[in-house]
Amino acid sequence: MNIILASTSTLYGGQYLEYLKPQLIELFEGITEIIFIPFARPGGISHNDYTQKAKEFFATININVKDLHEFDDKVEAVNSAQGFFTGGGNTFLLVKTLHEFGLMKILKDNIESGKPYLGCSAGSNIGGVNMKTTNDMPIVYPSSFDCMELVHFNINPHYLDPNPEIKHNGETRETRIKEFLTQNDIKVVGLREGNWIRRIGNRVTTEGSELTRIFEKGKEPYEVESGTEL
């Protein structure tokens, strides 16, 4: 496999995908066209406008982008594609739509056959075992929470450290992930913004500018450095 699962598409103050540019040149080496999966986007900007944003970035590295939304036969489109990019938005909407179109397994099979995959945020959640560690609001009801399991753990994108100054009674991210571990025995990778998971063949590493926080059932959470194999 040849995949990147990133915490976010855009760093604070930065341009769309800019911080990942050198990695994306490597990920998509030899590829002239990818399919963009825009289903996570619930509104605000339409699927077309959203794809346009991806098109503009990928034009700078000489890759054409086609929107999966525009294909009548989406299964055939995925099977014929050279590579994939799934953008962020709402994970419930993304997972519901992929299951409705019967695409979760098809996409997984294509990626496992070696086609490069980039996911950001919700697009990274679907690379995990299931979507039970998303931060998103459950605005729609998917037929299943199961995802592609491109890696043998779950991802919590946009991982946020507790802020002791907040006078608010909502759970911290760490508390939420620990609650997940009371109900599930799946490792959770808390990906801070600026970090991503890289899988090349069977080697899975955490990469980027920040430490990565790992949560496992029955252990205290711990931090690993960029380059650590997971």
Added chain:
Amino acid sequence: MNIILASTSTLYGGQYLEYLKPQLIELFEGITEIIFIPFARPGGISHNDYTQKAKEFFATININVKDLHEFDDKVEAVNSAQGFFTGGGNTFLLVKTLHEFGLMKILKDNIESGKPYLGCSAGSNIGGVNMKTTNDMPIVYPSSFDCMELVHFNINPHYLDPNPEIKHNGETRETRIKEFLTQNDIKVVGLREGNWIRRIGNRVTTEGSELTRIFEKGKEPYEVESGTEL
């Protein structure tokens, strides 16, 4: 109906349920015993310890508390109860458990017959039309997101205003609720901590120390004062 749906059980720096005490004396007037529904609590403290916390508070207003978890026949326990309190925790776990025990409809029927109900946080979410505006992490998969619809809108507990200083790319609460409205046509009441919904008979009002933010499809969000009928 005679219900309170509160944003939170505990204000910052305060004691459990203390800020609601005068309201709870009124809500549960003439009641000597209530059933506590602890199913939202995923871990950290056990159901028994959690019930103990509720027991201690309610003892100060001369109400005995029984834990629904301890009854073999939970349907009979709900049907025989004088009143109810559902505490906070994880809404997915609460809704999954209530549906599994066949209790969502039974509880609704008992509350609609006039028995007093207090919900806090996740316990307030289940008073809405569905749980699609919870803030919680989807750590388990419920058989349905449908809730009791004790009021004809959804609740977003612990409502948080956007913080312009946060250098983080996760969605704000307002963005999430607007995303919900792209997929659903149900009013959402953003309940800041310190606020609650009060229903007496057919009269539904927003109460508490803060303004309440209302979200409706096709409208700009707006604020209403304590005492406003919804």
